[in-house]
Amino acid sequence: MTNPFETAVKQLEEAAGIAKLDKNKIEQLKSPDRYVEVSIPIIMDSGEQKIFKGFRSQHNNARGAYKGGIRYHQDVNLDEVRALSFWMSFKNAVINVPFGGGKGGIIVNPKELSISELEKLSRGWVQKMYRILGPEVDVPAPDVNTTGQIMDWMVDEYKKITGDEKSLAVFTGKPVGKGGSLGREEATGFGGFYVFEEAVKHHQIQPGAKIVVQGFGNVSTFFAKMAFEKGYKVVALSDSKGGIVNMDGLDFNKVLEHKKASGGLKDFSGSKNITNEELLELEADVLAPAALENVLTESNANKIKACLIVELANGPTTKEADKIFEEKNISVIPDILANSGGVCVSYYEWYQNMNNEIWNKEQVLEKLEKQIKLAFADVLAAKEKYKTTYRNGAYILAATRIMEKMTP
Numbered sequence: 001m002t003n004p005f006e007t008a009v010k011q012l013e014e015a016a017g018i019a020k021l022d023k024n025k026i027e028q029l030k031s032p033d034r035y036v037e038v039s040i041p042i043i044m045d046s047g048e049q050k051i052f053k054g055f056r057s058q059h060n061n062a063r064g065a066y067k068g069g070i071r072y073h074q075d076v077n078l079d080e081v082r083a084l085s086f087w088m089s090f091k092n093a094v095i096n097v098p099f100g101g102g103k104g105g106i107i108v109n110p111k112e113l114s115i116s117e118l119e120k121l122s123r124g125w126v127q128k129m130y131r132i133l134g135p136e137v138d139v140p141a142p143d144v145n146t147t148g149q150i151m152d153w154m155v156d157e158y159k160k161i162t163g164d165e166k167s168l169a170v171f172t173g174k175p176v177g178k179g180g181s182l183g184r185e186e187a188t189g190f191g192g193f194y195v196f197e198e199a200v201k202h203h204q205i206q207p208g209a210k211i212v213v214q215g216f217g218n219v220s221t222f223f224a225k226m227a228f229e230k231g232y233k234v235v236a237l238s239d240s241k242g243g244i245v246n247m248d249g250l251d252f253n254k255v256l257e258h259k260k261a262s263g264g265l266k267d268f269s270g271s272k273n274i275t276n277e278e279l280l281e282l283e284a285d286v287l288a289p290a291a292l293e294n295v296l297t298e299s300n301a302n303k304i305k306a307c308l309i310v311e312l313a314n315g316p317t318t319k320e321a322d323k324i325f326e327e328k329n330i331s332v333i334p335d336i337l338a339n340s341g342g343v344c345v346s347y348y349e350w351y352q353n354m355n356n357e358i359w360n361k362e363q364v365l366e367k368l369e370k371q372i373k374l375a376f377a378d379v380l381a382a383k384e385k386y387k388t389t390y391r392n393g394a395y396i397l398a399a400t401r402i403m404e405k406m407t408p
Contacts, residue, residue, distance in 0.1 A: 003079055003083075004079060004080055004083035004084070004293065004315055005079040005080075005082045005083040005086070006079075007083070007315060007318070007319060008083045008086045008087060008315075009030050009086075010319055011319070011391065011395055012026065012029060012030065012086075012090075012395055012399065013026070014392060014395075015388075015391075015392040015395030015396045015399060016395075016396075016399060018386050018388050018392055018396065019382075019386055019396040019399075019400070021396070021399055021400070021403065022403060025403045025406055026399070028406065029060065029086075029089075029399065029402065029403075032057045032058055032059040032060075032082055032085055032086070033058050033059065033060060033061065034057075034058045034132070035055070035056070035057050035058070035078070035081075035082065036055065036056045036057075036058075036129065036132060037053065037054070037055050037078075038053075038054045038055075038125075038128035038129065039051050039052070039053060039054075039128075040052045040053075040054050040106070040121060040124035040125060040127075040128055041124070042117060042120050042121055042124055043120070044117055045114050045116065045117060052106055052107060052108055052121060052124070053106065053107045054104070054105070054106045054107075054124075054125045054128060054129070055076065055078070055081050055104055055105050055106070056081075056102065056103075056104040056129055056132065056138070056140075057081045057082050057084070057085035057102060057103050057104070058085065058100075058101075058102045058132070058138060059082075059085035059086050059088065059089045059100060059101035059102060059103075060089040060100045060101055060402060060406075061100035062100060062402050062403075062405035062406040062407075063089075063092065063093060063098055063099060063100050063401065063402060063405050064092075064097075064098035064099045064100055064136075065099055065100065065134070065135070065136050065137055065138055065139050066085070066099070066100045066101060066102030066137070066138040066139070067088060067092060067097075067099035067100065067101065067102055067138070067139045067140075067141070067343065067346065067347075068084065068085055068088035068101055068102040068103040068104070068140065068141065068143075068343075069084075069103060069104070069140065069141045069142055069143025069144075069146065069173075070103075070104040070105060070106070070125070070140045070141070070142070070143055070146050070150075071103075071104075071105040071106075071143040071144035071145060071146060072105065072106050072108050072109075072110045072121075072144070072145040072146055072150075073105065073107070073108070073109070073144050073145055074107060074108065074109045075107075076105035076106065076107050077107075080105075081103045081104065081105055082103075083315075084103035084314070085101045085102050085103035086101060087101065087314065087315075087335070087336060088100075088101030088102060088103060088343070089101025089398075089402060090336045090394070090395060090398040090399070090402075091335075091336040091337075091339075091340045091343055091398075092340075092343060092347075093397070093398035093399075093401040093402050094336050094337050094340060094375055094378075094379065094394050094397060094398045095337075095340040095343065095344050095371060095372070095375050096371070096374070096375060096378075096401070097343065097344060097347040098347070099139070099343070099347065100402075102138050102139075102140065103143075104125075104129075104140055105143070106121065106125060108121065110145045118150070119153050122150045122153045122154055122157075123153055123154070123156075123157040125154070126154050126157040126158050126161070127157065127161065130157075130158055130161050130162060133158065133170055134164070134170060135164070135166040135167075135169035135170050135350070135353075135354060139169065139170060139171065139172060139346075139350055140154070140170075140171055140172075141171065141172045141173040141343075141346050142173040146173075148173055148174055148175040148178075148180060149175065151171040151172070151173050151174045151175075151180075152174055152175060152178050154170075154171050155167055155168060155170060155171050155174060155178075155179070158170050158171070166353070166354060168353040169350050169353035169354045172184075172346040172347075172349040172350055173346065173349070174349070179349070179353055180349060181345055181346075181348050181349035181352060181359070181364060182359065182360060182361040182364055183345055183348075183361045183364030183365050183368065184342070184345045184346070184349065184364075185218065185222075186222045186365070187341040187342045187344065187345035187364075187368060188218070188219045188222070188312070188339050188341045188342035189218065189219045189220065189221065189222025189223040189224075189225075189226065189312070189341070190222055190223075190226060190341055190365060190368065190369075191338075191339070191340060191341015191342065191344060191345075191368060191372050192219065192223045192288070192290075192310060192312045192338050192339055192341060193222075193223050193226040193227060193230075194341070194368070194369050194372040194373055194376075195310065195333055195337055195338050195372055195375075195376050196223075196227070196286070196288075196308075196310050196333070196338075197230075198373055198376040198377070198380075199308060199310070199331070199333055199376070200308075202380065203307070203308055203331060205285055205286065205307075205308060206285075207231055207232075208231055208232065208233055209232055209233065209285035209286060210232075210233045210235045210247070210249075210283075210284040210285050210286070211224075211227050211232050211233065211234050211235065211284060211285065211286045211287075211288060212235060212236040212279060212280070212282050212284045212286070212287050212288065212306065213227075213234060213236070213237050213238075213288045213290055213312075214238050214243070214276060214279055214280060214287070214288070214289045214290055214291050214295065214313075215238065215239070215289070215290035215291035215312070215313065216237055216238065216239040216259065216265060217290065217291070219290050219312050219313075219339065219342075220237075220288065220290035220291075220312060221256070223288060223290065223312060224237060224252055224288075225252055225256075228250075228251075228252035228253075229252075232286075233248070233249035234249060234250050234252055235247050235248075235249055235250065235282065235284055236250070236274070236279050236282055236284070237250060237255060237265060238265065238274075238276050238279050238291070239259070239264060239265050240291075241264050241265070241266060242264075242265070242266055242273060242274065242275055242276060243265065243273070243274045243275065243276055243278070243279040244265045244266070244268045244271035244272065244273060244274065245271060245272050245274050245279065245282060246270055246271045246272070247282075247283070250268070250271060254268075254269075255268055276291070276295075277300070280295065280296065280300060280303075280304065281300065281303040281304060281305065282305065283305050284305065284306050285306060285307060285308065286306055286307075286308045286309075286310065287304065287306035287308070287309045287310070288309075288310045288311075288312050289309070289311060289312065289313050289316035289317075290312035290313050291313055291316075292313060292316070293313060293314055293315035293316055294315065294316065294317075294318055295313075295316050296309070296316055296317040296318065296321040296325075297318045297320065297321050298318065298320035298321060298324070300321075301320070301321035301324035301325060301328075302324055302328075304325070304328075304330065306330065307329075307330055307331065308330070308331050308333070309325065309330060309331070309332045309333065310333045310338050311332065311333060311334055311335040311338045311339065312335075312338055312339050313335065313339070314335050314339065315335060316335070317332060322389070322391065326389055331389075331390060332389065332390060332391060333390050334390055334391040334394050336394050336395075336398065337375060337376065337379050337390070337394050340372070340375065341368055341372060344368055344371055344372065345364060345368060348364055348367065348368075378397055379393045379394045379397055380393065381393075382394070382396045382397040
């Protein structure tokens with residue numbers, strides 16, 4: 001099993017070696033500033049007490065408050081949370097928002113909890129963590145299995161405990177109408193598409209190019225919808241149960257209707273059912289992995305036929321696969337650039353809360369497009385300066401920006 005934290009550190013080391021970055025500062029960047037683990041006792045609906053483990057990893061705050069999601073999952077662990085907080089520091093620096101990186105979680109399967117238990121647990125996390133949170137200290141957000149409702153409970157609990165007037169800005173990803181930003185739902189998928197559009201220009205990929213998207217969650221659906229509407233051929237899509245393919249292109253809107261009606265993609269009219277593994281190896285121009293980490297590995301990298309990979313998921317490519325793609329001249333747009341649209345709009349939400357402003361959706365998406373395209377241009381400039389990959393270019397750019405703000 002690939003350790004996500006080791007992968008993150010190796011990615012940084014490679015980029016730092018290419019650009020000959022300050023070794024002492026790179027060593028500092030390999031470890032989080034602080035890691036907090038707490039026990040959260042909850043009285044369950046049955047009257048029994050159960051104790052849950054909660055975490056927060058604060059990686060680096062040289063550029064601003066720690067920023068990153070909170071996930072509720074039975075497999076949450078130290079290495080995962082450390083790696084994700086590390087990636088958040090770099091993602092925020094690539095997209096050039098004034099935040100550092102953080103990540104948190106609770107070891108729990110939230111599907112096993114009632115609404116009242118979930119609320120108690122969410123408020124319990126804040127009760128144990130509030131001293132290390134704050135609008136200019138650490139700003140969490142939703143992640144796996146956490147929602148706007150959970151953020152709303154957390155904001156309320158934080159305000160109750162601290163009385164902080166700026167408490168709305170302590171958590172982002174809140175419901176619209178309760179301090180949340182319009183455009184947040186679309187942000188990561190649309191941001192990925194804006195990055196893809198810039199890459200298409202640079203790599204001279206033709207209009208109507210064939211795109212394969214692995215995953216059918218929030219990010220991939222907005223990405224695929226935008227690609228379909230702009231005239232690209234979305235030839236394959238998948239969810240956790242498997243995928244569908246039609247090499248002449250799928251009608252995305254009809255696929256969406258089928259998914260809503262049947263609960264899955266399988267047996268969509270005019271398409272062939274395939275496995276998630278087969279989907280990755282299809283004959284297409286662009287591959288967008290938007291599901292799990294480590295799906296592109298040493299064992300399948302040589303079978304990938306796309307000439308451009310857009311990483312909409314976190315960490316979908318292993319180090320070994322990266323090397324093979326480099327040798328095969330397959331360009332990989334890394335996750336820390338390709339899926340940074342979400343955190344970009346989280347920053348907009350924080351800014352609106354801090355300044356008592358409310359922006360409309362058009363304003364948000366216009367700002368997002370501009371900021372994402374600028375980030376792509378900055379990564380491309382670093383890539384070309386050091387004659388390296390997009391991933392190394394993104395890490396060099398981000399590390400340089402973070403290190404400029406670090407104290408000697």
